[in-house]
Amino acid sequence: MTRRIKGAEIARAITTRVAARVAETAPGGRVPGLATILVGDDPASDVYVAAKRRAIREAGMRDVHHHLPATATQDQVAAVIDALAADEDVHGILLQLPLPAGLHPAPLIDRIPVTKDVDGLTTASAGRLARGERGLRPCTPSGVVELxxxxxxxLRGACVAVVGWSELVGRPLAQLLLHRGATVTVAHQYTADLAAVTRPADVVVVATGVRGLIGPEHIKPGATVIDVGIHRTPEGLRGDARTDELDGIAGRITPVPGGVGPMTIAMLLANTLQAAEWDAEHEAVPA
Incomplete structure (x- = not known):
C-alpha cells in the first residue's frame, strides 16, 4: 500500500516548536510580529489571510493586519509596505496575492525589505536563494523539502522531477533541491514527453494547477509523489495527481487536503521567527 504523508501532523510539529520558542524567549526581548496586507475582497484571499492570522496568534506572535479597499492605488499600497518596513516591531511582511486589477505586484513585493521577506518572493531573496546565500526561503517550496x-x-543523489515552473513553487523548489544535492529536472507546459521526465524520478513534485495531470503512467513503482495542487470539485478537494490511481504504485504520496497545504503556513511562522532571531542577533540578512 502507498503511504500517505501526514503533512498536517508534520506542520503541527513545526508550529508547536515555533510557539515554544516564542514562549521561552522572545528574540531580543520583542515578540515576533508578522504583518499581513489584504487588498480588496477576494473571498479565497480572505480565507487564506484569516487562516494565517489565526496561526500567528496561536503561535504567540504579534498579528498586524492591514485591509485596503479594492480601489486602493499602487502608491497607497506602497505607503503601507514602507510604513511596515520601518516598524521595528514588525519582523515579517506578507502581501496577499492576487491583487485587484490595476495593481502591479512585482514592484510592491520588491519594496519589502529582504530582512522581512517571509514569503521569500522579492528579487533580492530569489538572488540569495540562487547563490546559496543566507536568506528567507519561499514557504511552499520550503515546506516540500521539510516534508x-x-x-x-x-535528497543527495536522488533524481527529482519538478513538474511546473512557477516563480512561487517550481523554480525556487528546484533551487532548494539542487542545494541539497539532488539531480533535478524541471518539466513545464512545453515539455514534449512528460512521462519521460517523471518516470525515472525517485521523487516527483507536481505544482501545475492542472487537476489530475499525474497518473500511473508518470510514476515508477516506489517513487514519492508530492502534490502541491488543490482544486475544488463536486467530489471535494483534489490535487494535480490522480491519487487513487497511484495507490499501490507510489511508495509515498501527499494527500489533498492535509498534505502540502498546512506546511505553507507552518513555514511562514518559521520564517517569521527566523527573521526575528536574526534581527535580535544583529546578523540580519544584509539589505
Missing part, C-alpha cells in the same frame, strides 16, 4: 526530510528521504 521530504520528515519522511527520511535522502
Amino acid at each position: 521530504l526530510d520528515a519522511e527520511g528521504i535522502e
